[in-house]
Amino acid sequence: MTDWKAEAERLDKADPLARYRGDFLLDDDLAYLDGNSLGALPRATPARIEGVVQEEWGKGLISSWNTANWIDLPQRVGAKIAPLVGAHENEIVVADSVSVNLFKLISAALSMRDGRKVVLSEPGNFPTDLYMIDGLEGQGLAQRRLAERDGIEAALDNDVALLLLTHVHYKSGEMFDMARLTKAAHDAGALVLWDLSHSVGAVPVDLNGAGADFAVGCGYKYLNGGPGAPGFAFVAQRHHDGLQQPLSGWMGHAKPFEFSDDYRPAPGVDQLLCGTPPILSMSALEVGVDLMTGIGIDALVKKSRQLSEFTRAAMAQALPELPCISPDEPERRGSQLSFRHDHAYELCQALIARKVIGDFRAPDILRLGFAPAYVRFADCWRAVSELRDILESGEWQKAEYAERAPVT
Numbered sequence: 001m002t003d004w005k006a007e008a009e010r011l012d013k014a015d016p017l018a019r020y021r022g023d024f025l026l027d028d029d030l031a032y033l034d035g036n037s038l039g040a041l042p043r044a045t046p047a048r049i050e051g052v053v054q055e056e057w058g059k060g061l062i063s064s065w066n067t068a069n070w071i072d073l074p075q076r077v078g079a080k081i082a083p084l085v086g087a088h089e090n091e092i093v094v095a096d097s098v099s100v101n102l103f104k105l106i107s108a109a110l111s112m113r114d115g116r117k118v119v120l121s122e123p124g125n126f127p128t129d130l131y132m133i134d135g136l137e138g139q140g141l142a143q144r145r146l147a148e149r150d151g152i153e154a155a156l157d158n159d160v161a162l163l164l165l166t167h168v169h170y171k172s173g174e175m176f177d178m179a180r181l182t183k184a185a186h187d188a189g190a191l192v193l194w195d196l197s198h199s200v201g202a203v204p205v206d207l208n209g210a211g212a213d214f215a216v217g218c219g220y221k222y223l224n225g226g227p228g229a230p231g232f233a234f235v236a237q238r239h240h241d242g243l244q245q246p247l248s249g250w251m252g253h254a255k256p257f258e259f260s261d262d263y264r265p266a267p268g269v270d271q272l273l274c275g276t277p278p279i280l281s282m283s284a285l286e287v288g289v290d291l292m293t294g295i296g297i298d299a300l301v302k303k304s305r306q307l308s309e310f311t312r313a314a315m316a317q318a319l320p321e322l323p324c325i326s327p328d329e330p331e332r333r334g335s336q337l338s339f340r341h342d343h344a345y346e347l348c349q350a351l352i353a354r355k356v357i358g359d360f361r362a363p364d365i366l367r368l369g370f371a372p373a374y375v376r377f378a379d380c381w382r383a384v385s386e387l388r389d390i391l392e393s394g395e396w397q398k399a400e401y402a403e404r405a406p407v408t
């Protein structure tokens, strides 16, 4: 038997990213393995928000749109996200939620593929991705088609306008081969939209290397932007001229302060802005993004793989009764591991009571996420050893652990 506790200590000592944990407000005794749902609070965020509120808003008032560069914030933060996903600075803008950005980009793709209506995705994709297709179908603009992972390429026929996939699956952690599927879609005359919500800041993403057309991503997971942080949208440069999206709000106008009666879209991704950007949330997101780009995506990916590999191996040895449904090879999965158990909900609650935070995904998945900027190997070992203890002692059977809260 490997001494996993000693191995965790050794890995933490050798970890070049260990010093970044102090950049987050996390209790020392907290094993936070849910940064893939809500990233931790950067230590610099409260002061930044305080400054935006007291100085920029309180004192600068409306002049801060110019003097504090509020008006450029969506593009500025977008440009900072670009190197994390293999995009050019002018190909990304921060705006709205992932769901709303999906609506804009699915619509844009459909308008570029005259005569084709099918949006192809997979069953079990993150619900909002499927629901946004449904909304467009309800308006007669799209037709939803679902194909299992191994049947996606076969389902790409002449009717498919857009392939919409989530790069890293939220439940299983399985990662698609972005380059291969993008090429398959293009070969069939379709465009591709990647949802990077579980990818950005944790796994290698090369949108331009893969030839991707569109992408969206989440600000409050590995980017640590805070609850409900705005998302981002990517449009490949070659599509900037033909871009057309239906949420034609005034902030996406070429000259919003001309107050013209007629909509004229701004060039490039600026057109994806709809209403006034939420400056407080975007400022918080900028702090989180700065932290991630400061560490660098290569170092983040390397540690993410080490963390998940350590946990997979330790779990397999210590708790073989909890099968891992994520791929074995670190290159084929995101920064998470998912384990199946009939009482996954109760196990998760019992873990939380011991200050090990993972999460539960219905009906039977216990999910552990490894945000590489602040998770320690010791946290991973604690998850394994506490789980073993909770199972062996039967503690998970306490009635209080079976009560379901509104958010799981």
Ligand SMILES: *Cc1c(COP(=O)(O)O)cnc(C)c1O
Pocket (backbone or CB within 6 Å): 097, 098, 099, 100, 126, 128, 129, 166, 170, 195, 197, 198, 218, 231
């Ligand atoms: C978290 C997540 C979202 C979030 O969408 P919002 O509209 O920002 O709530 C979307 N897609 C995927 C795949 C996600 O994991």
